[in-house]
Amino acid sequence: MSFVEILLIGIGLSMDAFSVSICKGLTTKQFSWKMALTCGLWFGFFQALMPVIGYFLGEQFEEYITAVDHWIAFGLLFLIGANMIREALSKKEVESGKWRVENGENKTENFPLSAFHSQLQMLPLAIATSIDALAVGISFACIQVKIWSSILIIGVTTFLFSVLGVKIGNVFGSKFEKSAGIVGGIILILIGLKILLEHLGILSF
Numbered sequence: 001m002s003f004v005e006i007l008l009i010g011i012g013l014s015m016d017a018f019s020v021s022i023c024k025g026l027t028t029k030q031f032s033w034k035m036a037l038t039c040g041l042w043f044g045f046f047q048a049l050m051p052v053i054g055y056f057l058g059e060q061f062e063e064y065i066t067a068v069d070h071w072i073a074f075g076l077l078f079l080i081g082a083n084m085i086r087e088a089l090s091k092k093e094v095e096s097g098k099w100r101v102e103n104g105e106n107k108t109e110n111f112p113l114s115a116f117h118s119q120l121q122m123l124p125l126a127i128a129t130s131i132d133a134l135a136v137g138i139s140f141a142c143i144q145v146k147i148w149s150s151i152l153i154i155g156v157t158t159f160l161f162s163v164l165g166v167k168i169g170n171v172f173g174s175k176f177e178k179s180a181g182i183v184g185g186i187i188l189i190l191i192g193l194k195i196l197l198e199h200l201g202i203l204s205f
Contacts (some may be wrong), residue, residue, distance in 0.1 A: 001143070006150050009136065010047075010157035016129040016191055017043035020077075023187050025169020037121070038164040040159040046126035048155030049135055053138020055147050069131040070199035076128035077192030080121055085185035117160040128192070 001009075021039055028035065133154070140147055 010154040014158035021165025022169035044159030047158035050133035051137030054134040074196040081188030
């Protein structure tokens with residue numbers, strides 16, 4: 001495969017991670033490069049790791065992997081998306097319970113619940129958005145692709161799209177803060193549903 005062909009595969013594989021990164025940006029009040037780069041590293045690493053696993057598992061395990069991968073991706077994205085919606089809907093309750101002490105005493109501002117779980121959420125998100133790359137790794141083994149240069153291209157591509165996604169999401173999220181969590185959760189659920197329907201042959205693009 002040529003560099004352009006691998007790059008196009010990398011772009012295609014990175015689209016789910018790009019969409020999820022937008023969701024992360026939507027629910028973040030203030031953009032930071034540390035957060036964006038962390039998100040990019042999680043998604044980029046797993047998008048590069050999965051083809052390697054698929055490549056060395058080989059064609060003999062393809063049937064078992066493809067039988068369950070889409071269900072795993074759907075389940076993870078659905079649970080995380082539903083949790084984001086729950087947090088967004090309970091935001092008013094959190095705001096009403098925050099401490100507000102006037103006349104020179106300490107005042108504690110809001111802290112989003114999702115911030116406590118952001119790193120814990122990144123692992124299932126990274127796995128869910130990169131499961132498709134397992135099958136790509138298996139196909140690479142079948143057609144004798146240079147695996148190490150290929151995964152480098154795929155990983156870097158996903159990293160860049162993920163960082164960009166966080167920035168884009170943050171721009172829109174800062175304008176629509178109240179509904180950003182709900183929108184982000186719905187998007188995650190829809191991504192999971194898309195992955196499931198595509199693998200079941202019901203939906204195709």
